[in-house]
Amino acid sequence: xxxxxxxxxxxxxxxxxxxxxxxxxxxxxxxxxxxxxxxxxxxxxxxxxxxxxxxxxxxxxxxxxxxxxxxxxxxxxxxxxxxxxxxxxxxxxxxxxxxxxxxxxxxxxxxxxxxxxxxxxxxxxxxxxxxxxxxxxxxxxxxxxxxxxxxxxxxxxxxxxxxxxxxxxxxxxxxxxxxxxxxxxxxxxxxxxxxxxxxxxxxxxxxxxxxxxxxxxxxxxxxxxxxxxxxxxxxxx
Numbered sequence: 001x002x003x004x005x006x007x008x009x010x011x012x013x014x015x016x017x018x019x020x021x022x023x024x025x026x027x028x029x030x031x032x033x034x035x036x037x038x039x040x041x042x043x044x045x046x047x048x049x050x051x052x053x054x055x056x057x058x059x060x061x062x063x064x065x066x067x068x069x070x071x072x073x074x075x076x077x078x079x080x081x082x083x084x085x086x087x088x089x090x091x092x093x094x095x096x097x098x099x100x101x102x103x104x105x106x107x108x109x110x111x112x113x114x115x116x117x118x119x120x121x122x123x124x125x126x127x128x129x130x131x132x133x134x135x136x137x138x139x140x141x142x143x144x145x146x147x148x149x150x151x152x153x154x155x156x157x158x159x160x161x162x163x164x165x166x167x168x169x170x171x172x173x174x175x176x177x178x179x180x181x182x183x184x185x186x187x188x189x190x191x192x193x194x195x196x197x198x199x200x201x202x203x204x205x206x207x208x209x210x211x212x213x214x215x216x217x218x219x220x221x222x223x224x225x226x227x228x229x230x231x232x233x234x235x236x237x
Contacts, residue, residue, distance in 0.1 A: 004061070004062050004203045004204065005062065005063070005203065005204050005205055006062035006063050007063055007204070007205035007208065008063035008066035008067065008198075008201060009063070009065075009066050010065065010066050010069070012066075013066045013067070013070075013198055014198070017197045017198035017224060018224070020197055020208075020209060020212060021197055021222060021224070023209070024209075024212055024213055024216050024222060027213060028213060028216050028217050031216055031221070031222060032216070032221060033221060034167075034192045034194070034221045036167065036194060036221075036223075036228065036231050037166075037167060038081060038083065038231060038232050039081075039083070040164065040165060040166045040167050041083060041165065041166075041167040041168065041169055041194075042078075042083065042084035042085070042086060042160060042163070042165045042167070042168055042169070043074055043075065043078045043083070043084070043085045043086070043168075043169045043171065044086050044088065044150065044168050044169065044170050044171065044172070044182065045071055045075065045085065045086070045087045045088070045117075045121060045171050045172050046088050046150065046170065046171065046172025046173060046178050046179050046182060046200075047088055047089065047090045047172050047173055047174070047178050048064075048068075048071065048087065048117055048118055048121055048172050048173065049089060049090065049108070049114065049115055049116060049117055049118065050113065050114040050115070050116055050117075050118055051090075051108050051112070051114040051115060052064060052173055052174070053065075053068070053118045054114065054118075057114055058106075059106075061173055061174070061201055061202065061203060062203075063201045063202075064173060064201050066201070067171070067173075067198065067199050067200065067201050068118070068120055068121065070171070070196070070198055070199040070225040071121060071171050071172070071199050071225070072120060072121055073225065073229050074169065074171060074196075074199065074225055074228060074229060075121060077228075077229050077232040077233060078139075078232065079139075079140070080232075081232055082139055083139060083232075084139045084140075084141070084159075084160075084163060084165060085126075085139060085140045085141070086129065086141050086142075086143050086150075086156070086159075087117050087121070087122055087126060087140075087141070087142045087143065088142075088143045088144075088145050088150045088172070088178070088182075089115060089116075089117060089142055089143065089144050089145065090108055090115075090145055090146075090178065091107075091108045091109065091110045091112075091115045091144060091145075091146070092107035092108060092109070092110075092146055093109075093110065096146040097146065098146070098147065100146070100147065110144075117142065122142070126140045126141060126142050127140070127141060127142065128141070128142050128143075128144065129141040129142065129143045129144075129154075129155055129156070129159060141159075143155075143156055147181075148177050148178045148181035148182070149178075149181040149182055149184070149185040150178070150181075150182040150185065151182065151185040151186065151189060152185070157189055160191070165191075166190075166191060166192060167191065167192045167193070167194065168183075168186050168191050168192070168193050168194070169193075169194045169196065169223075169228055170182060170183050170186075170193055170194065170195050170196060170200065170220070171196045171199035171200055171225070172199075172200060173200065173201050173202060174201070174202040174203065174207075175200040175201060175202035175207060175208045175211045175212075176202050176207040176208065176210065176211045177202070179195070179200045179211070180211045180214070180215060183195055183215055183219055183220050184215075184219055187219045187220070192221070193215075193219065193220040193221070194220065194221050194223045194228065195212070195215050195216075195219075195220035195221065195222055195223065196223055196224065196225050196228070197212060197222055197223065197224055198224050198225050199225040
């Protein structure tokens with residue numbers, strides 16, 4: 001694997017993410033804004049698994065510890081509002097890996113402990129998203145996926161539309177692969193997306209900022225986690 005960077009740390013993430021937003025505005029120009037409607041939104045937490053977040057794992061993302069508190073706060077705010085939270089979980093078998101196994105040296109086995117969502121984020125109330133669980137009065141789910149795009153060959157679109165969800169807040173990793181692919185997948189399916197600059201992360205800053213620039217130009221509204229939390233909290237007052 002190419003050299004990694006720790007471009008976000010708990011101490012620097014706030015200032016650095018704000019600077020990224022300013023840089024995006026300079027390059028892209030006036031950013032597209034969409035009215036955030038909490039009751040029409042769901043939170044997507046993309047692939048925050050031990051595989052990427054455990055320092056002992058070879059694919060560990062060095063900047064991932066910095067975004068965990070941001071995502072945790074979002075999860076808690078969504079729980080208070082009783083709004084949907086979907087944790088995606090990337091994993092593959094030889095039968096469903098497709099290009100994943102051709103491109104990458106290793107894929108994530110469903111049986112591996114590293115495939116689990118990190119305990120700092122997932123709650124005991126989370127259940128696997130299925131036709132049955134989607135019909136129950138639940139709002140915290142784990143969505144198993146096999147490709148970058150969380151919509152690909154999953155029940156995500158049907159679930160969201162049945163819930164009346166029209167907006168998605170995107171967090172997690174990797175910014176330039178699964179997060180970006182899912183944002184694009186959401187866009188072509190008619191969902192408005194809010195991409196969290198400081199609650200997504202990847203291996204290198206250039207990968208991260210490239211995604212932000214591309215999505216800001218034609219796919220997603222760029223936001224900070226505290227903006228979304230503030231609007232959720234304000235509505236509950």
